[in-house]
C-alpha cells in the first residue's frame with residue numbers, strides 16, 4: 233500500500249532489540265558447526281518449526297538455548313553485523329541494542345568476548361553505513377539482584393561504551409522492585425535506565441519501574457492501558473514506550489494484530505514507538521512490524537510519521553543529534 237511505502241521510506245530508530253534475538257536459524261546452524269556445538273535440531277527448517285510459543289517463558293527457553301552457539305568475539309561480531317546490515321534496508325538510521333551478558337557469562341563466555349564483538353560491529357556500521365548505535369546491558373530478572381551487581385562490576389572497563397542498563401527475561405514473579413539497589417548504582421554511574429514492564433506483568437510493575445527504578449524509558453508497557461491514572465502519568469511525563477507488535481502477537485500478549493493497542497496508545501497521547509524485540513524469533517524486522525500494524529489497524533499518515541519521530545525523540549541521542557534526524 234501507499235501508506236506502507238511511506239512508512240518503509242521514513243528514517244527510523246530502533247530502541248527495543250535484543251541482539252541475541254536477531255540470531256537467524258541459518259547463522260545459528262553455521263555457528264554451531266564452526267564451534268562444534270550440538271544443537272537439538274538437524275536442519276534450519278527444524279529450527280524454524282520449533283519457534284512456536286504461547287507465552288514469554290516458552291520463548292525464553294528456546295532463546296537461551298539458541299544463544300549457546302555464540303562462543304567467540306567473531307560470533308558476536310557476525311551476529312551484530314547481520315542485524316545492522318539487515319535493518320539498514322528498512323531505513324533504520326540509529327539503534328539502541330540490548331544484550332544479555334548473563335546469558336553468556338553463565339556459559340563460560342567472558343563479558344569481554346560478547347561486548348568486544350558487538351562494539352567492533354558498531355564501529356564498522358558507523359564507518360560503512362553512517363549508522364549510529366548505542367548499547368544497553370540488560371540484567372536477567374529471574375536471577376538474584378546480587379548477580380546483576382556482579383554483572384555491573386564486570387562491565388566497569390567498558391562503561392564509557394555502555395549507554396544504559398535494562399531489565400528483561402521472565403517478568404511475572406520478578407517485579408522491578410527486586411532490582412532497586414542495582415539500578416540506583418547504575419544511575420550513580422551515569423547510565424540511562426530502562427526496564428521491560430507491563431508485557432505480561434500488571435500495571436503495578438510499571439509503577440515500580442517508574443517509582444523505584446526511575447526509568448528513562450519503558451519497554452513494552454502494554455498493560456499500562458488497564459490503569460487510567462497510569463496512562464495519564466505516562467502522557468504527562470512524556471515517557472517513551474518501546475512497543476513490539478509482532479512480538480506481542482507471537483507471545484500471545486494480543487490475540488491478533490487487529491486488537492493491538494498501538495493506535496489507542498497514539499490516540500491517548502502516549503509516546504509509542506515500533507520495534508522488533510527478537511526479530512528472528514517473532515517473524516520480522518522493523519518494516520515488517522510496520523506492515524503488520526498498517527495492514528491490521530486504521531493508521532493515518534500522521535500516526536506513522538509520529539511513530540517514526542517518537543523513535544528519535546525517545547532515543548538517548550543528544551538534542552543536537554536528534555535535531556539532525558527529525
Ligand code: ADE
Nearest residue numbers: 250400401402428509510
Ligand atoms: N528477552 C528477550 N526478549 C524478551 C522479551 N520480549 N521480554 C522479556 N525478556 C526478553
Ligand code: ZN
Nearest residue numbers: 250400428509
Ligand atoms: Zn524485549
